[in-house]
Amino acid sequence: MSDPVIGMVMLGSFIFVILLGFPVAFTLMAMGIGFGYLAMEMRVFDLLVQRTYAVMANDVLISVPLFIFMGYVIERANILDRLFRSLQMASGGLPGALALATLATCALFATATGIVGAVVTLMGLLAFPAMLRAGYDARLAAGVTCAGGCLGILIPPSIMLILYGATSGTSVARLYAAAFFPGLGLALLYMLYVVIVASVRPGAAPRLPPEERNVPVGTILLALVTSFFPLALLIGMVLGAILFGLATPSEAAAMGAMGSILLALAYRALNFQRLRESVFLTARTTAMVCWLFVGAYIFTSVFGYLGGHHVIENIFVEQLSLNTVTFLILTQFIIFLLGWPLEWSEIVLIFVPIFLPLLDTFGVDPIFFGVLVALNLQTSFMTPPVAMAAYYLKGVAPPEVRLTQIFAGCLPFVGIVIVGMAMLYIFPGIATWLPSYLYDHVQSGPVQDLMSIPEGGFDVPELPDLPPLN
Template structure:
């Protein structure tokens, strides 16, 4: 069997094994080492050691456990409960006020944590029953909670953008700047859809009773001052320090973790038990990310070395594609992959297949990354997998059917696709803020990144790692 055939066989067997439920990271490493040994002999073990060391020593990935710790501490400090109650009071006169408050809470909390499962689960316990008690349509309430909880994939400081930056060799700082406006736009379109639907069809989102609407302004302001503004200040401090170049993502994440502990202490919700749980969950999540990166780098290096990457690239470039049709094909493949796979696997395994082709079609990796982040919203919402729907089903009342949750997610999937079209037609939505902050100077934003395998993979005489910038 030729080397390219070995590479394609490796990719096919990998998809087969993950469909059987094998652990992704260790399947990647096992497949990479096995086929690498067939293709390059004992040198595969040198590559294994080098890749493991490169991932563990990477400065960008250091921010992942710190941001995750920040999110888990905020989650366990009951800040979300306070935030939702205050926003519910503040939005009482807006059509669909409970759904609007839910989406704003999800957007803010997703910004603070970036952990989709945590946001959907907590809002499923807090906001979902409140909407059902108020007479909201089950499908609308389900879609609001599921879609709102996925915003952390896109809105900075997003863990997904950190992983994409490390995979694609793109500045995480510039990715944050590029994704900020699209993230706010998507959340705004969600809110606009709910308000219009509540006006056109009031039965799906009834008005709240007068006693829950006619609340003194001073009480509303007091609640916002004690819940909304402290969390907003922490988010702006973390994100602003990154975008303005005052701190690297890792330094800002450390500052955010400390700020979350201070908030928990201020709310008298801090305990050693909660800290221990947060640290344990952070360690588990970080270990998963690191080993996934090790496995994916070994797999992609061997795949490229065997010529599999070149076969895929030659096939795509041989098709009569222009920039639009290439982007449409790439995003359609990522959309379909979102059904059986999680976003981490798509980012570290399949996105690198497209990265070497971007230059051929004149596509910026920065722009491509934001479109991917938008697209991955759908991977949590579209059946048959739809992890956000399953998270919600796990905490929803028994009478709420999974079919209703799926149906409620569909309008929000259409909004995501519409947003992707807007971003493609008006690329300034992505490029304006990075250009305004950093211009064309590549040194204006900190570039702390890890290069992946070079296009086409490693050749026989260059198994050693490329330098880490």
């Protein structure tokens, strides 16, 4: 059996074992070491040490635990209830006001946390019952909660974009700039859909009673000043520091972590118990991400050493005779299908690197490709059988709400994501204009240095610097 064939068997075996429910990170390491030993013998253990050290030495990944910590502290600062109530009062006169307030709260809170499970669960406890009590259709309420909670995958500061940047060797600042308008546009498309449904089918999203719509302007402004603006200011400072080259993503994440502590103190919501929980959850999540990174490094390095990338390139370039448009459509369709059984982290760290070496061949900007992937991965949380957002919501939803209703409510929003991807295909400037405007005129100097991150992609066809066999 030739090395490329072993590589494809390795990939197929990994997918089969993952579908059986084995832990992803350790399955990756076991597959990489097992198949690597067939081709490299004892050198595969040197590879294990090298790749583990590479993850530990990657400066870009420092921002991951800091952003996660920022999210967990804000989650425990008890500001979500105030934020939702203030946005509900502000949108009280609009059709589908509760759903619009839910989406706006999810967008802002997802931007602050980036943790899909936390946002969906908290909004499932707060906004979902409120919509049901107001007479909303359970499917619409479920779809709004799940879709809004998933926005943190795309809207900066997204953990997914950090991992993609570290994987592809692209600038995280450029990725954030490229994802800003697509993320905002997707949230607006969700809101437009809610307004249309509420206008065409008023029974699916009844208007609020007059006493909740006719709130004095001063009361609304006071609620916004004490809930919306502090969090928006924190997020704006973090993103602004990154986008305008004032700080690296890691430095901005440290600012955000400190800001979240100060915000929680201002709301008198920080105590030792909550701080300890935030630190514990941050350590647990970071360990999971880093072990997944180590496993993906080993797996993709061995896959490239075996020639698996050349097989994929031969299929895409020679046998299928794809052009740039058909390549993008096919790769995104594959990622969409992978979102059914797999989570976004597995797709980004394992399967996206398989396509990265082909981007130069088809003339695709890796920044644009990363935004497409982030937009596409919204569906991975909403499409069964995995559909983790649906399961998060089901765990906190009233017993009478069935899982099939939640799935049915998510499907229209999956369709909206596909519409958003089509718009991005037709008008790529939605993603490319802002990073080009901010950075392309910079030729040298400290801003250019801040935008750069170390090269460290997964496309490793050879393994130099390994010691010879004894």
